[in-house]
Structure formats: structure tokens, C-alpha cells
Amino acid sequence: MSLDWTKAFAPRALKLTASEIRELLKLINQPDIISFAGGIPDPALFPHAVLAETFHEILSNPETRGAALQYSVSEGYQPLREWLAQTYLPKVGIATHADNILITNGSQQGLEFLAKLFIGTGDRIIVTNPSYLGALQAFSLYEPTFVTVPVQGEGVDLAALETEMAKGAKFFYLTPDFGNPCGVTVPLDQRRAMLELAYRYGVPVIEDSAYDQLRYDGEPVPPLLALDNERVNQPRPLSEATAQGQVIYTGTFSKSIVPALRIGWVVAPQPVLQKLVLMKQASDLHTPTLNQMAMFKVADKIIFDHAAGIRSIYRDRRDAMLAAMKDFMPQGVTWTEPEGGMFVWVTLPEGLDAAELLAKAIPEIRVAFVPGAAFYPDRSGKNTIRLSFSVPPPERIREGIKRLGGLLTAAVEALKVKA
Amino acid sequence: MSLDWTKAFAPRALKLTASEIRELLKLINQPDIISFAGGIPDPALFPHAVLAETFHEILSNPETRGAALQYSVSEGYQPLREWLAQTYLPKVGIATHADNILITNGSQQGLEFLAKLFIGTGDRIIVTNPSYLGALQAFSLYEPTFVTVPVQGEGVDLAALETEMAKGAKFFYLTPDFGNPCGVTVPLDQRRAMLELAYRYGVPVIEDSAYDQLRYDGEPVPPLLALDNERVNQPRPLSEATAQGQVIYTGTFSKSIVPALRIGWVVAPQPVLQKLVLMKQASDLHTPTLNQMAMFKVADKIIFDHAAGIRSIYRDRRDAMLAAMKDFMPQGVTWTEPEGGMFVWVTLPEGLDAAELLAKAIPEIRVAFVPGAAFYPDRSGKNTIRLSFSVPPPERIREGIKRLGGLLTAAVEALKVKA
Numbered sequence: 001m002s003l004d005w006t007k008a009f010a011p012r013a014l015k016l017t018a019s020e021i022r023e024l025l026k027l028i029n030q031p032d033i034i035s036f037a038g039g040i041p042d043p044a045l046f047p048h049a050v051l052a053e054t055f056h057e058i059l060s061n062p063e064t065r066g067a068a069l070q071y072s073v074s075e076g077y078q079p080l081r082e083w084l085a086q087t088y089l090p091k092v093g094i095a096t097h098a099d100n101i102l103i104t105n106g107s108q109q110g111l112e113f114l115a116k117l118f119i120g121t122g123d124r125i126i127v128t129n130p131s132y133l134g135a136l137q138a139f140s141l142y143e144p145t146f147v148t149v150p151v152q153g154e155g156v157d158l159a160a161l162e163t164e165m166a167k168g169a170k171f172f173y174l175t176p177d178f179g180n181p182c183g184v185t186v187p188l189d190q191r192r193a194m195l196e197l198a199y200r201y202g203v204p205v206i207e208d209s210a211y212d213q214l215r216y217d218g219e220p221v222p223p224l225l226a227l228d229n230e231r232v233n234q235p236r237p238l239s240e241a242t243a244q245g246q247v248i249y250t251g252t253f254s255k256s257i258v259p260a261l262r263i264g265w266v267v268a269p270q271p272v273l274q275k276l277v278l279m280k281q282a283s284d285l286h287t288p289t290l291n292q293m294a295m296f297k298v299a300d301k302i303i304f305d306h307a308a309g310i311r312s313i314y315r316d317r318r319d320a321m322l323a324a325m326k327d328f329m330p331q332g333v334t335w336t337e338p339e340g341g342m343f344v345w346v347t348l349p350e351g352l353d354a355a356e357l358l359a360k361a362i363p364e365i366r367v368a369f370v371p372g373a374a375f376y377p378d379r380s381g382k383n384t385i386r387l388s389f390s391v392p393p394p395e396r397i398r399e400g401i402k403r404l405g406g407l408l409t410a411a412v413e414a415l416k417v418k419a
Numbered sequence: 420m421s422l423d424w425t426k427a428f429a430p431r432a433l434k435l436t437a438s439e440i441r442e443l444l445k446l447i448n449q450p451d452i453i454s455f456a457g458g459i460p461d462p463a464l465f466p467h468a469v470l471a472e473t474f475h476e477i478l479s480n481p482e483t484r485g486a487a488l489q490y491s492v493s494e495g496y497q498p499l500r501e502w503l504a505q506t507y508l509p510k511v512g513i514a515t516h517a518d519n520i521l522i523t524n525g526s527q528q529g530l531e532f533l534a535k536l537f538i539g540t541g542d543r544i545i546v547t548n549p550s551y552l553g554a555l556q557a558f559s560l561y562e563p564t565f566v567t568v569p570v571q572g573e574g575v576d577l578a579a580l581e582t583e584m585a586k587g588a589k590f591f592y593l594t595p596d597f598g599n600p601c602g603v604t605v606p607l608d609q610r611r612a613m614l615e616l617a618y619r620y621g622v623p624v625i626e627d628s629a630y631d632q633l634r635y636d637g638e639p640v641p642p643l644l645a646l647d648n649e650r651v652n653q654p655r656p657l658s659e660a661t662a663q664g665q666v667i668y669t670g671t672f673s674k675s676i677v678p679a680l681r682i683g684w685v686v687a688p689q690p691v692l693q694k695l696v697l698m699k700q701a702s703d704l705h706t707p708t709l710n711q712m713a714m715f716k717v718a719d720k721i722i723f724d725h726a727a728g729i730r731s732i733y734r735d736r737r738d739a740m741l742a743a744m745k746d747f748m749p750q751g752v753t754w755t756e757p758e759g760g761m762f763v764w765v766t767l768p769e770g771l772d773a774a775e776l777l778a779k780a781i782p783e784i785r786v787a788f789v790p791g792a793a794f795y796p797d798r799s800g801k802n803t804i805r806l807s808f809s810v811p812p813p814e815r816i817r818e819g820i821k822r823l824g825g826l827l828t829a830a831v832e833a834l835k836v837k838a
Contacts, residue, residue: 005688006690008590010538018697043485046489056471065467067462069677070677070678116560141535141698245421259489260487261488282531282553282560283527283528284523284531288524288680289679290710
């Protein structure tokens with residue numbers, strides 16, 4: 001009576017599998033759970049008053065409300081594109097032009113468009129191991145061959161990167177600043193070296209800069225796009241759109257203001273951007289105009305002060321987590337000390353399985369985290385854990401890490417007995 | 420110094436070309452042009468007050484504003500899904516369940532997801548000739564082989580449909596109710612016959628119902644999904660999600676409330692919907708929560724009354740256009756008389772080229788329209804024109820059609836002289 005849908009679907013659809021993180025998020029809403037699982041901003045820090053006021057202004061003004069609710073161009077709301085090019089991006093050294101920017105539904109949509117633009121079935125793409133899960137999901141849809149280069153405390157393995165770039169690849173994707181999941185910052189000399197490799201082997205670089213406003217200490221390192229700019233585009237902002245450059249950059253307000261308005265952006269050389277605009281048109285016509293107008297006004301008014309405020313709160317939480325890790329983690333467990341972002345990345349002794357530990361942690365100690373294997377395209381990294389410190393207050397973080405330390409201490413002991 | 424991007428792109432990217440309509444829309448903003456070009460709702464009819472009030476309520480209430488701005492599930496805002504299943508869709512005879520519904524960024528995103536889900540390179544898909552341009556663009560990205568069946572005043576050519584379905588196809592896409600561009604309503608007996616063919620040959624049907632609230636006269640014809648339901652799903656709404664059925668249905672608030680909040684939906688059997696949810700997650704995580712919450716509240720409060728109000732205004736405009744067509748069009752020009760929607764579809768004598776006429780119409784008579792060829796996958800239909808009556812008031816419509824009638828009369832005369 002029914003179709004066999006599996007036969008009707010395209011091969012790419014068979015690659016679609018549920019995100020373990022998002023499935024998990026549905027299950028841990030109980031208030032007694034201390035969750036280090038979600039990579040989400042703390043909703044208590046949202047700038048509610050200015051958002052409410054801004055939406056009200058736009059929707060009650062006869063001169064703005066019509067445009068806010070009507071079909072619009074696929075490129076994005078022009079004042080927002082101009083503000084990004086002229087005010088926001090120059091602060092991190094990026095020289096660009098409004099016409100090099102596409103507004104997307106969060107940076108996730110930018111990543112999906114780039115996958116759609118570059119990846120033919122079986123094409124090699126290079127990602128770090130581990131990588132942001134959302135990017136892996138977006139890329140997977142287009143059936144690439146994933147090639148990985150390790151990323152650890154010291155950064156990316158450049159020798160591995162050269163080996164893989166030399167073989168050719170559609171792009172190299174990374175989150176160079178305290179990225180999701182592992183919190184590592186790629187040092188400046190490595191960024192320069194990466195770009196040299198990218199130029200030598202003709203591989204585009206996709207730089208995911210979702211956490212750009214969340215640096216808690218240390219000096220900012222210029223984005224790869226800023227370094228790429230030095231080669232070809234001098235003034236900041238540019239006086240006209242550029243066709244030059246080899247780095248494509250994605251950004252978002254999701255971490256610095258709010259996620260659910262879904263406003264992100266892609267910065268790209270003209271030949272890439274023109275294709276992305278057509279893709280946007282075919283995919284959903286345009287990002288909601290009202291959301292773009294509101295986010296432009298709110299960001300222009302508050303973003304730098306607001307970001308300073310949330311940084312001081314997230315910094316305290318990171319510090320609380322790192323202090324508690326020192327006090328409660330058993331020997332043999334190591335972790336990153338991120339300069340920003342939302343994540344501490346934990347490596348357990350070989351032989352421990354984070355997924356098994358999670359299955360015990362939720363019922364026994366009421367603590368949730370994300371097993372790291374999901375972030376490895378090859379599903380290795382079974383002995384890794386992603387801990388997010390963005391939502392619980394410091395004393396809850398300490399309590400959660402204390403409980404987790406107890407669980408891990410017992411697991412490490414049991415492993416020794418077994419060996 | 421620069422990459423050769425064309426070589427870097429996937430083959431699908433080479434299919435991306437600018438939409439003639441949307442490029443045109445950018446050029447005709449001058450106030451002295453009478454535009455029949457855009458397929459857009461009249462912004463003067465947007466329910467501004469209730470929208471402003473609703474956004475304010477959500478954003479000033481501490482119990483709702485956090486969730487409105489935080490990451491959310493990919494399926495969509497649950498109360499909206501339930502309202503669609505229990506209140507909105509049963510009114511047109513559709514039996515479904517909240518878990519059979521995905522909320523998308525307008526129905527355009529639903530079409531793009533369905534293309535991504537079904538189309539492998541070279542796969543046959545059946546579309547009407549002409550078809551909604553946005554659908555053709557979304558489908559094109561996945562490099563199908565387009566197979567067309569003619570649609571005209573009497574509906575779809577069923578013999579052609581059978582011939583093509585018998586050869587196999589990933590899906591058959593149509594807009595059965597006064598669709599964009601040609602305004603034709605597919606009669607009930609044809610809908611039943613189409614479904615029988617779809618069952619016989621195992622071809623899924625994608626029913627695009629963007630204009631569902633815009634019927635101006637005549638009896639509503641049940642959607643194909645409602646007829647499909649009769650076979651497998653009886654109660655309305657369903658008490659649990661269904662895996663049965665062969666029709667996938669897309670809808671939107673873009674024509675009935677406002678477009679720029681970008682809220683649409685897909686109704687599909689579970690095996691399809693589960694894949695679409697994963698696709699949504701990989702594509703942009705979720706539709707803006709605030710927009711979904713606001714649209715749910717606004718729709719629940721006003722949609723049926725509001726739609727009745729805009730219907731009476733659009734009906735007057737349609738009537739004004741049809742009356743003017745009778746008065747001013749030369750012999751040899753024919754057009755559809757739509758029962759709803761926004762479009763009158765005009766066929767000129769063979770030998771006239773609507774694109775050439777547009778190039779004269781804008782400077783000479785200050786009237787804009789869309790040449791119909793863009794809606795033909797095979798780029799035939801050069802002698803067709805899409806006229807939208809949704810925005811200008813009746814007297815402007817009459818004036819515009821009068822001017823257009825003059826231009827066409829001269830063109831028809833010139834054609835005769837040439838022959």
C-alpha cells in the first residue's frame with residue numbers, strides 16, 4: 001500500500017543520521033541535572049530589553065514595518081551588510097565590502113551552502129579531527145571523502161595538512177579560535193603556514209569564526225581572512241567588492257547576542273559570493289527581513305559592550321571549571337585550557353569509553369556531557385569528552401565537576417584493575 | 420594569484436543562474452511604473468497592529484522571551500505544528516498529525532529539502548509546463564532530468580502524465596490551485612486520476628499549496644493530500660503520526676499573513692518527515708523560534724478573518740484585470756480566468772516574444788510584467804506573459820492593462836504585416 005521510500009530517496013539521504021548532541025539535549029531538561037552538554041549561550045544573558053524595544057520600534061513605525069515583513073533580496077538587509085563590512089569586521093582586521101557578504105540563517109546555513117557549492121560526490125575535503133559536528137553534518141549531505149588532520153593543544157598538525165593538501169581537496173575547514181569542540185586556538189605562525197600551504201596547493205580555506213566575541217584572555221590572533229587580506233586587499237573596509245582572496249569566512253550573532261533570530265554571515269570573494277546568493281535564493285529566498293533589521297539595530301547599539309559583559313560572566317565559569325578540574329580529576333585525565341569559547345575538551349586514558357560513562361553519569365550522578373566521538377569524522381576519539389561551561393553558574397559547575405571527577409576516578413581505578 | 424573558482428565548484432553550482440523575476444524586481448522600483456511583475460502580497464494588507472502587539476507580548480514576557488530567542492528543535496515550534504494539524508489543515512480536509520509536520524523557512528525551503536532528499540544527478544522528475552520558477556530553481560541544484568507535462572486552462576494533460584510516470588520518476592510536482600504562474604485550478608476528477616497514476620507507477624506527488632487562502636470564487640477542490648488521506652488516514656486530525664500516504668504537501672503564511680517572517684511547512688509521511696528533520700538540522704538548525712511563536716499566535720487569532728478580508732480586495736483586483744483584458748486586448752491574445760491566487764496567464768500569438776515586448780514596455784508605456792519563458796523548464800513559452808494583480812489598485816490595473824493592450828495591439832498588427 002505504501003511506497004518504499006528508502007528506494008525513492010537520493011543516496012545522500014541515506015547519510016542523514018540524527019545528531020547525538022541534539023537528541024541528547026531533548027532528554028536532559030530535568031532541573032536536577034547539571035548539564036555540560038549543550039553548546040548554547042546562557043539565556044539569562046540575552047539583551048531582552050533592547051530586543052523587545054527594537055522589534056517594537058520597527059513594527060510600529062509605518063516607514064519600516066512594511067519592508068520588515070515583505071519579500072526582500074537574497075543577499076541580505078543592506079544596512080546590516082554595510083555595518084558588518086564597515087564597523088564589525090574591521091575590528092578583527094578584516095578588509096571587506098558589503099557586496100562580499102551574504103546574510104544567512106545562522107552560520108550553519110553558510111556551511112551548508114559552502115558544502116553544496118564545492119562538494120561533488122566523493123570529493124576530498126579536509127577537516128580537523130575533531131571538528132564542529134554541525135559542519136560535519138552539513139558537509140556529509142554532499143557525500144565528500146572526509147580527510148582529517150589532528151588538532152590538539154598546540155594546534156593543527158601542519159605536516160599532516162601539507163600531505164593532504166598536496167593530494168588536492170575542495171576545501172580545508174577549521175574553527176581556529178577556541179572552536180567547538182576542543183577549545184584550541186591556532187597560533188599565528190600556524191595560520192600563516194596554513195595559508196601558504198593553501199596557496200601552494202590551491203585549496204580554499206573555510207574559517208568558522210562562531211566564537212569571535214568570546215575571548216576571555218590572551219591576545220587576539222588575526223583571523224585567517226585578515227591574513228589573506230594582507231596579501232590582496234589593503235584598505236579596511238574596501239571601497240568596492242573584491243574578487244581576490246582564498247579564505248571564506250563564516251560568522252554569527254548566535255553566541256554574542258541570541259541564537260534564535262538565526263542571523264549569520266558569509267564573507268567571500270565575489271565569484272564565490274555570487275553563487276552563494278543564487279543558492280540562498282533557491283534555498284529559502286532570503287533570511288527573515290524583520291530579524292535582520294532588528295539584529296542590525298541591536299548589534300549597532302550594544303554588541304561591543306554587551307559582549308564585554310557576557311565575557312566576564314563566561315570567563316568566571318571557565319575559571320570555575322578549570323579550577324574544579326584541577327581539584328577533582330584523577331591522574332591520567334587531561335584537558336584543554338581554552339582562551340575563550342564555551343568548551344573544555346577532556347581526554348581520558350585509552351580504554352575508557354565516554355559514551356558508556358555518559359550512560360552511567362546521567363542516572364547515577366545527574367551530570368550530562370557530550371561524548372567526543374561524534375566530533376570525529378572517523379568516529380575515533382571514544383575516550384574524549386566535551387564539557388560546556390556556558391550555562392551553569394560557578395558553584396554548580398564545581399559541584400558537577402566534583403561528581404564527574406568521582407565517576408572518572410572510579411572508572412580509571414577499574415581500568416587499572418582490569419589491566 | 421587567485422584560484423580558478425569555476426574549477427573548484429561542484430558541477431551543480433554551474434547550474435545556478437539568476438532568477439529573471441528577482442533581478443527584474445530590483446529594477447522596477449520607480450513609482451511611475453505600473454508593475455504586474457512581482458508575485459508578492461500587498462504590504463498595505465499586512466496585519467501590522469496584531470503583529471506588533473504579538474512580538475511585544477512574547478518579548479516582554481519573562482516566561483516566553485527566553486525560549487523565543489534560544490536554540491530550539493529542528494522540527495519546529497510544537498504549538499504551531501499542533502495548530503496546523505488540529506485547526507488549520509483539517510479545514511481543507513487534510514488528516515495529519517503534528518509529528519507529520521516540519522516548519523520551514525517559507526515553503527521554498529521545503530521544496531529545496533525535497534529536491535535534496537529525492538534527486539540524484541540525472542534522476543527524472545515530472546513538473547508541469549509551466550511551473551513555479553522557485554521550485555525549478557530549487558530542483559535544478561540537484562541536477563535532475565526535467566520531464567514536463569503541459570498544464571492549460573482545462574488542467575494537466577493526463578495522457579502525457581501517464582506516459583512519463585510509466586517511465587518512472589522521483590516525484591511529480593504541481594501547484595493544483597490557481598498556481599504560480601498560470602492560475603489554473605486542477606479539477607477534482609483530474610486530481611483523482613493523477614493519484615491513481617501515482618499509485619500505479621509508484622511516483623510520490625509534491626503538492627505546493629502556497630495560495631490555499633486565496634480562493635475568490637467557485638467551490639474549493641480538495642487538496643491531493645486530502646484525497647490521498649481518504650485512502651489511508653481517516654480521522655481528522657490523526658491521533659498519532661502516520662507513515663502512510665504518497666502525497667507530500669507544502670504550505671506557507673507568505674501569501675495569507677506576511678512573507679518576511681519566512682514561515683512555511685511540509686506535511687509528509689513519517690519516513691519522509693524524519694529525513695527532512697535531519698536535513699533541517701544540517702541546513703540551518705531550526706527556523707527562528709520567535710518568528711514561529713509570533714506567527715502561531717497571530718494565525719490562531721486572525722487568519723481566517725484576515726484571509727477573508729484580503730480575499731475581497733484581491734478579488735476586486737482580479738476582476739478589474741479581467742474586465743480590462745476584455746476591453747483592451749487585441750484578438751489573438753488569450754488568458755486564464757483564475758478562481759484565486761495572484762496571476763493571470765497570457766498567451767500571445769505565436770511569433771511574438773514577451774521578453775522583447777518587456778524591453779519596450781518598461782521605457783515606452785511604464786508597465787512591467789514577467790515574460791513566461793522563465794517558467795518553462797525547456798525555455799519554450801516565449802509568447803507567454805505572467806501578470807500579477809495583487810498589488811496595484813483597480814484603477815491602476817485598468818490603466819496598466821490599457822497601456823499593455825495598446826502595445827500588444829501594435830505588436831499583433833506588426834506581426835500581421837510581417838506575415
